[in-house]
Amino acid sequence: MMQLPLILVVDDDPTNFEVIETFLEDQDYRLYYVNSGEAAIATLDHFEPDLILLDVMMPGLDGIEACRRIKAIPVGATIPVIMVTALSEKRDFARCFSAGANDFISKPINSIELLSRVRSMLLLREQYKQLQVFNSRLEATVQARTAQLQTLSVKLLEAQETERRFLAHELHDEIGQALTAIKISLRRLERWVTSPQASEPLEDCLTLVDGTLQQVRNISLDLRPSMLDDLGLVPTLRWYINRHAKRTGLHETLTCEALLQRLPTVTETACFRIVQEALTNIARHAQAQVVSVTLMQANHTLHLTIQDDGIGFDQNSLSRAQGTSLGILGMEERGMLIGGQLSIVSAPGQGTRIALQVPLAAPV
Template sequence: MNNQHSILVIDDEPDNFDVVETLLDSENYELHYAPTGKQAIDCLNSFQPDVILLDVMMPDLDGMEVCRQIKSDPQWQALPIIMVTALTAKEDLAKCIAAGADDFISKPVNGVELRARIHSMLRIKQQYDKLQTLLNLREDMVNMIVHDLRNPLTSIVISNEILRFPGLSPEKHQDKTDKITLAAQQMQSLIDNLLVVAKLESSKMDLNCIEVDLCALCISALADIEAIALQKKLNLVSELPDPGGMVKVDVPIFRRVLDNLLSNAIKFSPSNSQVTLKAEYLTTGAKLQVVDSGSGVPQNLRQSIFEKYEIGTRMPEVSQIGLGLAFCKMAIEAHHGTITVEDHHPKGTIFTIFLPSV
């Protein structure tokens, strides 16, 4: 990714651009030049500037009109514009601000002042970009949550309507009842994850850690996921230590971590394949692994998938809100542990949890 900031200089005098280029030589900016306001406006999408240095006194379109036209476009309203002017009267400077300028600098341009004002505008632009990213993320998150809640809710409504039909066979009745139960569990899991993530992020959740048998904990998690695995014709395999070994965890939170990892493994594994839960004791703690035979996680996404609402491989037929792994990471780190992901050869993914000693 290119982190170099782009500066667009709009000035009818090429010599003035040379002066700016010299004054900013040490800043590693990507500089662009436009000799007229019209040319600059026409090429904004090509330049994609982070800041504009705009001369006021230009033929044809003067700087104030250029500023007004740029700021009238919603795409560029947040783009900082620094007016470069020989005007000194307060009324003229007020007109620059009224035209939409964010700052101004007087000619002859001083290098220290120029660099300071550009730094200030870049800082404001970065803050705006971060806020815009958060707003877009929030919108995407709301859409994903609505989508992921709508699917199980639709299943509940349809199954409930079918149960009203007279003469429904016992087998069909049981099938629809099971679908309602599963859909309700999916909705509850999503809501619980949202609430717990919010508490973990705000540091308002105190873990209630107790010593528990690791083997028993894993067997319980596998038993709860078995029915879903059978529906997809997946073979659940356990490679667990002998009972009696203890780990210190918040049981409901840690169980949800295991549930999320196992559910993900089932989602992304093809039918008639295998999902494995491994656990072992180390001298420094305990290690757990969930191994699947799915499409895997690309190398460049192995950190970002643990961020909220980030998705590794989009699969249209699979519900993916991008929250489960973020929850897992926060929950494991709250236990002072780590969670990582790596390839499972020849195909699939291995998620590894390390918990330090009790």
């Protein structure tokens, strides 16, 4: 059953409350009376009225100051306040509104005016309550949809890694072995063919097969290095950073403290992909000379940092429509999906620092 609207009447003169009670007795309202501003503020600790009728001229804490303090309280900020006053100067009305009052009624109180103002403010209060309910439902819906999207994102990344693992295996085992067999056959053919005219085409074919075989191996390793599953994150990062440094000419170092335990597979994969994406962006855009990667564990938190001495960028003007920002978005999403937080600090001419913190479960 819906409760009737509750009106808090604040006036140091009980006679004024009786007048208000008489004017509103035929209405479906509940009235509660206190005789001071201090009592009105204390009342909000026990229940939340739907409307406050607040006398301005009261001894001690006057109505204007009481209104200001009520509006400063979270529960009071949304309660409509009608000031009841015998004052008639415009500056007095301005003081009431500046204190947070929503409306005012002049004394002596007119019953029609009182009913009109009360109904208007209670309607405002009801609309606010409905808006709160709508916002709560909307927030719950957004949270549910966000959780669903995060679940789908995790499944998508897992599916991508599974597909990468499969493609890497196929490239290494099937195509790689086929190219190796072709190379062996060409070598045998080279020994059998004595014509000088055939030796040059054969050598070209062998060179092409060697190059293709190396490309297949590189693609396979970039898709999903098997050592990530077999040996873990640290050996894989050490191998990848050395390999990337040789390919790009960058001076890249890995500083790693011994981890207390083998990390979850999803965490290892996310950290590896973040380093992979960061080093790719550095090689393409940063014009850096030195890159340092640091991995450490402290207070049940994994800390991963990638720092370069490149040209940096203006974070305020970076548009997510640019290619580099898509890479940043991907790194942020990977960090978020493992419960971590990724931050990027950069400025023109000052390089870029990418830092990831991931909470870890305490070792059993």
